[in-house]
Amino acid sequence: MPIAIGSSAFMVGLTALAGLLGHASIGHVNWHTALLLALPIFIGTQIGSRASIHIKIRDIKHLYGWFLVLIAMIAFLRVWRFI
Numbered sequence: 001m002p003i004a005i006g007s008s009a010f011m012v013g014l015t016a017l018a019g020l021l022g023h024a025s026i027g028h029v030n031w032h033t034a035l036l037l038a039l040p041i042f043i044g045t046q047i048g049s050r051a052s053i054h055i056k057i058r059d060i061k062h063l064y065g066w067f068l069v070l071i072a073m074i075a076f077l078r079v080w081r082f083i
Contacts, residue, residue: 002057 023029052060 005052005060 020029
């Protein structure tokens with residue numbers, strides 16, 4: 001599980017970097033907003049990484065499973081235009 005989470009986070013980071021570079025190259029980046037979002041994201045990742053050390057892997061799997069169910073429900077509701 002830790003390897004899956006780490007490799008997934010790494011790939012998300014690479015994808016985000018590629019998107020940022022592509023949009024920045026054509027001037028579609030609002031740097032003010034990006035910098036405002038960078039600080040809470042950095043703080044959140046630090047809190048999350050430290051908290052994950054103290055949480056059992058089984059509990060992380062359950063939380064992640066419920067998170068995926070929530071995302072699937074939101075996607076379903078959007079497709080059927082309920083939200």
